[in-house]
Amino acid sequence: MSDLPGIVITGASGRMGQMLIKTVLDSDKARLVGVVERAGHDWVGRDVGEAMGGAALGVTVTDEPLEAFAKAQAVIDFTAPAATVQFAKLAAQARAVHVIGTTGMTEDDIAQLEPCARHAVIVRAGNMSLGVNLLTLLTKKVAAALDEEFDIEVVEYHHRHKVDAPSGTALMLGEAAAEGRGVSLTDVADRGRDGITGARKRGDIGFTAIRGGDIIGEHDVMFACDGEQIILRHKATDRSLFAKGALRAALWGQDQKPGEYDMLDVLGL
Numbered sequence: 001m002s003d004l005p006g007i008v009i010t011g012a013s014g015r016m017g018q019m020l021i022k023t024v025l026d027s028d029k030a031r032l033v034g035v036v037e038r039a040g041h042d043w044v045g046r047d048v049g050e051a052m053g054g055a056a057l058g059v060t061v062t063d064e065p066l067e068a069f070a071k072a073q074a075v076i077d078f079t080a081p082a083a084t085v086q087f088a089k090l091a092a093q094a095r096a097v098h099v100i101g102t103t104g105m106t107e108d109d110i111a112q113l114e115p116c117a118r119h120a121v122i123v124r125a126g127n128m129s130l131g132v133n134l135l136t137l138l139t140k141k142v143a144a145a146l147d148e149e150f151d152i153e154v155v156e157y158h159h160r161h162k163v164d165a166p167s168g169t170a171l172m173l174g175e176a177a178a179e180g181r182g183v184s185l186t187d188v189a190d191r192g193r194d195g196i197t198g199a200r201k202r203g204d205i206g207f208t209a210i211r212g213g214d215i216i217g218e219h220d221v222m223f224a225c226d227g228e229q230i231i232l233r234h235k236a237t238d239r240s241l242f243a244k245g246a247l248r249a250a251l252w253g254q255d256q257k258p259g260e261y262d263m264l265d266v267l268g269l
């Protein structure tokens with residue numbers, strides 16, 4: 001039996017679930033010890049390698065998360081808010097590191113993570129890439145350097161299947177911009193323009209969500225004033241970027257005390 005950290009992937013059949021499984025299998029720093037799907041899913045009870053259309057891997061898809069988490073050192077979870085809140089409670093019970101990539105969580109969902117983080121490490125980020133996390137720091141810096149003559153707009157572009165808006169990344173960038181300006185994002189966010197909206201309010205941070213085709217994830221932060229615009233941009237061209245970041249977080253979490261962390265902690269930025 002290898003002593004590499006054992007990883008469980010939830011939402012195994014999803015776009016990120018399958019990418020995460022491949023990433024763990026390709027890694028020489030971790031081993032795949034379980035995969036979870038929801039009860040009634042046709043992958044449950046099948047070998048995950050075969051379910052993904054390849055050779056058997058000796059790991060059976062289960063709909064019993066606690067049983068799977070109990071055998072693991074970390075759970076990597078890119079699913080949906082309701083599922084993630086439940087998984088957090090079970091990961092805490094199993095004392096497994098819980099890496100959360102799920103976006104679209106409400107404040108109430110996030111508040112429910114707090115008691116779980118007293119027992120286990122939680123690493124949560126709306127984007128697990130180095131580039132985006134660096135971009136949050138640049139955004140904060142630029143926002144701090146410019147006054148409200150510059151309107152801040154966050155534009156995000158994603159594939160047609162994405163169910164939440166603004167994206168988790170757009171909200172991270174909006175938070176960074178608000179922090180740079182020394183304001184609360186809740187007070188200045190303008191998240192949905194339609195109809196006779198009136199003129200733009202000075203100091204607002206606007207969000208626009210584009211959905212189409214197979215766009216993996218692109219984000220612009222625009223600072224626009226009369227006569228000039230500055231645009232900071234990140235473009236993801238491969239989902240494996242997020243999976244590699246999540247696995248890095250799962251391994252980093254092995255040496256941390258229980259608590260809530262983000263990718264800036266993991267990356268040391």
Ligand SMILES: NC(=O)C1=CN([C@@H]2O[C@H](COP(=O)(O)OP(=O)(O)OC[C@H]3O[C@@H](n4cnc5c(N)ncnc54)[C@H](OP(=O)(O)O)[C@@H]3O)[C@@H](O)[C@H]2O)C=CC1
Binds near residue numbers: 083
């Ligand atoms: N932080 C980051 O870096 C990134 C975050 N994401 C986020 O990850 C999440 C997943 O994205 P993606 O893989 O594209 O989405 P998919 O829809 O492809 O996959 C979601 C998976 O979660 C499962 N799931 C949903 N609800 C539940 C539930 N209640 N119980 C158990 N399983 C559930 C789905 O199962 P079923 O098919 O049966 O519904 C599916 O397998 C999104 O929130 C997305 O924004 C994505 C990329 C990067």
Ligand SMILES: O=C(O)C1=N[C@H](C(=O)O)C[C@H](O)C1
Binds near residue numbers: 126127170216217
């Ligand atoms: O749903 C996606 O695909 C993505 N979601 C994350 C987000 O909401 O920001 C990260 C990435 O952009 C892909």
